[in-house]
Amino acid sequence: MATKDSPVNNPMLDPVTGEYRVIAPGHTFKSVTETVSRIVLTSHTPLGWWFGFMLAGSVVGLLMICVSWLFVKGIGIWAVTVPVAWGFAIVEFVWWIGIGHAGTLISAILLLFKQGWRNSINRFAEAMTIFAVMCAGMFPVLHLGRPWLGYWLFPYPSTMNYWPQFRSPLMWDVFAVSTYATISVIFWYLGMIPDLGTLRDRAQSKFGQFFYGLISVGWRGSVRHWVRYETASLLLAGLATPLVLSVHSVISLDFSVALLPGWHTTIFPPYFVAGAIYSGFAMVLTLAIPIRKFYHLEDLITIRHIENCNKVMLATGLVVAYGYSSEVFMSWYSASHWEYFMMWNRMFGPMGWSYWALITCNIALPQLLWARKLRTNVAFTFIMSLIINTGMYLERFVIVITSLTRDYLPSSWGTYRATRWDYGTFLGTLGFFTFCFFLFIRFLPMIPMSELRLMLPQAKVREKREPLPEAGD
Amino acid sequence: MPLPEGLYGLMAEFDSPTDLVHAARSAYRAGYRRMDCYTPYPVEEAAEAIGFHRDEVSLVCLIGGLLGLVAMYTLETWISVWAFPLNIAGRPYYSWPAFVIPGYEWTILWAGMSACFGMLALCGLPKPYHPVFNAPNFRNGATTDKFFLCLESTDPKFEAAEARSFLEAQKPISVVEVEY
Numbered sequence: 168m169a170t171k172d173s174p175v176n177n178p179m180l181d182p183v184t185g186e187y188r189v190i191a192p193g194h195t196f197k198s199v200t201e202t203v204s205r206i207v208l209t210s211h212t213p214l215g216w217w218f219g220f221m222l223a224g225s226v227v228g229l230l231m232i233c234v235s236w237l238f239v240k241g242i243g244i245w246a247v248t249v250p251v252a253w254g255f256a257i258v259e260f261v262w263w264i265g266i267g268h269a270g271t272l273i274s275a276i277l278l279l280f281k282q283g284w285r286n287s288i289n290r291f292a293e294a295m296t297i298f299a300v301m302c303a304g305m306f307p308v309l310h311l312g313r314p315w316l317g318y319w320l321f322p323y324p325s326t327m328n329y330w331p332q333f334r335s336p337l338m339w340d341v342f343a344v345s346t347y348a349t350i351s352v353i354f355w356y357l358g359m360i361p362d363l364g365t366l367r368d369r370a371q372s373k374f375g376q377f378f379y380g381l382i383s384v385g386w387r388g389s390v391r392h393w394v395r396y397e398t399a400s401l402l403l404a405g406l407a408t409p410l411v412l413s414v415h416s417v418i419s420l421d422f423s424v425a426l427l428p429g430w431h432t433t434i435f436p437p438y439f440v441a442g443a444i445y446s447g448f449a450m451v452l453t454l455a456i457p458i459r460k461f462y463h464l465e466d467l468i469t470i471r472h473i474e475n476c477n478k479v480m481l482a483t484g485l486v487v488a489y490g491y492s493s494e495v496f497m498s499w500y501s502a503s504h505w506e507y508f509m510m511w512n513r514m515f516g517p518m519g520w521s522y523w524a525l526i527t528c529n530i531a532l533p534q535l536l537w538a539r540k541l542r543t544n545v546a547f548t549f550i551m552s553l554i555i556n557t558g559m560y561l562e563r564f565v566i567v568i569t570s571l572t573r574d575y576l577p578s579s580w581g582t583y584r585a586t587r588w589d590y591g592t593f594l595g596t597l598g599f600f601t602f603c604f605f606l607f608i609r610f611l612p613m614i615p616m617s618e619l620r621l622m623l624p625q626a627k628v629r630e631k632r633e634p635l636p637e638a639g640d
Numbered sequence: 641m642p643l644p645e646g647l648y649g650l651m652a653e654f655d656s657p658t659d660l661v662h663a664a665r666s667a668y669r670a671g672y673r674r675m676d677c678y679t680p681y682p683v684e685e686a687a688e689a690i691g692f693h694r695d696e697v698s699l700v701c702l703i704g705g706l707l708g709l710v711a712m713y714t715l716e717t718w719i720s721v722w723a724f725p726l727n728i729a730g731r732p733y734y735s736w737p738a739f740v741i742p743g744y745e746w747t748i749l750w751a752g753m754s755a756c757f758g759m760l761a762l763c764g765l766p767k768p769y770h771p772v773f774n775a776p777n778f779r780n781g782a783t784t785d786k787f788f789l790c791l792e793s794t795d796p797k798f799e800a801a802e803a804r805s806f807l808e809a810q811k812p813i814s815v816v817e818v819e820y
Contacts, residue, residue, distance in 0.1 A: 195785065196680060196784060196785035197784060197785045200680075200784045200785065322715060322719060328724070329724065330719040330723050330724035331719070332720075332726055332728065333716045333719065333720055333735075333738055333739055333742060334720075334728050334731060334735050334738040335728075338742070339738075339741040339742055339745075342712075342741070342742040342745040342746065343741070343745050345749075346745040346746070346748055346749040349749060349752070349753070350748065350749065350752045353752055353753065353756045354752070354756075356756075357756050357759070361680075361681075361783070364783045365680070365783040365784060367783075368779040368780070368782070368783045368784070369783075369784070380768060381768075384760065384765045384766035384767070384768075385765055385766050385767040385768045385769070385770060386765065386783075387678060387770055387772055387773065387782065388678045388679055388680060388782050388783055389676050389677070389678055389763075390676065390677040390678070390679055390682070390683060390686045390687040390690065390692065391676060391687065391692050391695075391763070392763045392765070393679065393681075393682040393683070393684075393687065394682070394684065394687045394692060394695050395695045395697050395759045395762055395763055396682070396759060396763075397682050397684075398695050398697040398698060398755075398759070399697050399701075399755045399756060399758075399759035402697065402698060402701045402751070402752075402755040403752055403755055403756065406701075406705075406748045406751055406752045406755070407748075407752075409748065410745075410748045413741075413744060413745065417741060617680065617681045617682075618681070620680055620681040620785075621681045621682065625656065626657065626681060627657070628657045628658050628661045628683060628685045628686075629658055630658075
């Protein structure tokens with residue numbers, strides 16, 4: 168029976184395993200190099216790129232306006248007040264950092280597990296990490312009230328004879344997030360050096376030759392360098408793995424060290440990390456699907472990548488579901504009046520809609536991914552990735568806002584209604600993220616060419632007279 | 641120091657990694673030591689073939705990580721116990737469990753930076769100019785799809801005519817002279 172999915176008719180399916188291939192068959196070292204480098208080295212920037220770039224740029228303008236007004240007036244323009252002193256700023260900080268985590272997971276953890284399919288998507292997943300961390304980093308600083316004094320957080324010998332206080336999770340955050348940002352940039356850049364060498368050698372324009380010549384630090388592909396490079400990559404992957412787990416754990420400690428009902432729980436670190444990876448993979452798909460379509464990269468970012476990302480989302484989504492149920496169970500099992508009320512208020516209080524919307528987006532709808540037909544459907548996956556991103560935003564919203572609006576004493580209860588500056592700043596960071604991403608796909612190789620070459624069957628050194636295996640995996 | 645002049649080495653170009661590794665093995669067997677292979681992606685067998693077995697990146701990384709841990713932990717202890725002691729809800733000045741986390745982060749930070757910059761330093765990078773770039777066919781292939789073996793003239797065994805006939809016996813696409 169020769170259906171559309173059978174290996175006979177579909178060249179993207181591996182005849183042996185029946186799985187989708189990681190790279191379409193028939194590629195050579197030269198063809199993968201050209202496919203990736205022509206996106207960067209072309210002198211004809213596509214009109215679509217200009218359109219998106221301008222649009223994102225104007226949203227960055229909105230961010231500038233919001234931040235400038237914040238500097239002039241102070242954080243009173245946001246809806247933060249007592250009891251909700253952590254409004255959208257912290258919701259968005261946690262959300263953005265979480266999105267970044269999938270980039271590190273793909274580049275580091277999947278490298279250690281020798282998951283070859285990660286090779287086509289790791290570069291832009293890492294770029295996504297960096298831009299997401301940049302967006303995230305803005306919020307706690309803007310939320311300081313006097314952002315220009317943000318450097319007080321760092322230990323430095325000041326004339327005030329003042330030093331930071333290291334027993335607070337907020338202080339640990341400074342080190343976790345700054346380390347995360349630095350290591351992500353280093354890992355990303357180091358991985359890019361050989362590809363920048365390729366671009367330097369292939370660039371036609373004087374500016375291109377100079378620019379890529381400068382940032383490729385004179386890479387010449389010596390095997391001695393390659394051996395050290397591989398060691399350094401593995402070491403960085405081994406370092407980034409515990410780092411990424413620690414970053415969202417430390418962020419969750421900002422909440423769970425506090426005594427507030429709904430925050431003071433031990434499930435937070437693992438559940439925050441799983442949620443981070445969940446939303447990050449959703450963002451990878453949100454970005455990868457349009458890019459692969461627009462730049463015709465279906466040969467390199469295949470259905471296999473999309474399906475695997477969906478499987479990771481399904482798995483992490485279930486961990487997150489376990490986290491939610493554990494919260495509900497613990498609030499009952501604790502026999503604490505306040506915990507019990509907190510959960511009731513979360514579900515049926517004035518902001519109950521957000522809890523049920525969260526359950527729908529994060530737990531109910533993603534179960535559709537169990538169906539292989541839907542997992543390998545690009546349009547469906549794209550919509551699902553948007554739903555999950557919304558769901559993860561709602562999760563942060565529920566955790567931060569509903570817990571804060573209902574304190575221990577009814578006299579200190581309050582409500583929260585975000586202002587237009589809250590929305591403007593959030594929209595602005597989305598624009599900033601997209602703006603950086605547009606620059607990245609235009610000027611830097613978004614798919615690692617050297618790693619793709621390594622995955623081609625002709626890359627293997629073989630003893631003479633050994634036959635060449637089937638291309639593709 | 642005057643710039644070196646004359647012949648840097650002889651460069652043979654190959655079409656496949658298999659040919660390169662076979663040529664590199666025979667060159668090593670023939671007694672050449674100062675040579676290098678240039679490939680568009682990591683070919684570990686080629687590094688083995690020219691006798692490059694271990695690198696020091698891991699050691700640099702370990703030292704960096706330990707220094708980072710010691711630096712942060714000492715800083716925290718000094719600040720919290722001597723420089724600026726604060727009573728936070730009656731916790732001891734030396735609250736070691738709380739100090740573990742920034743120490744952990746700095747271990748990773750310093751180890752990662754040492755791995756990256758240590759690797760570049762061990763490779764002698766950044767080095768925008770290198771004689772191999774003078775080979776006319778090098779930049780066309782070395783970072784795309786061709787494999788190169790360069791026998792360097794500083795090798796005591798190196799003698800131009802003999803090295804050329806040795807390389808040509810390995811069936812390369814071409815053998816070219818590389819000038820400084």
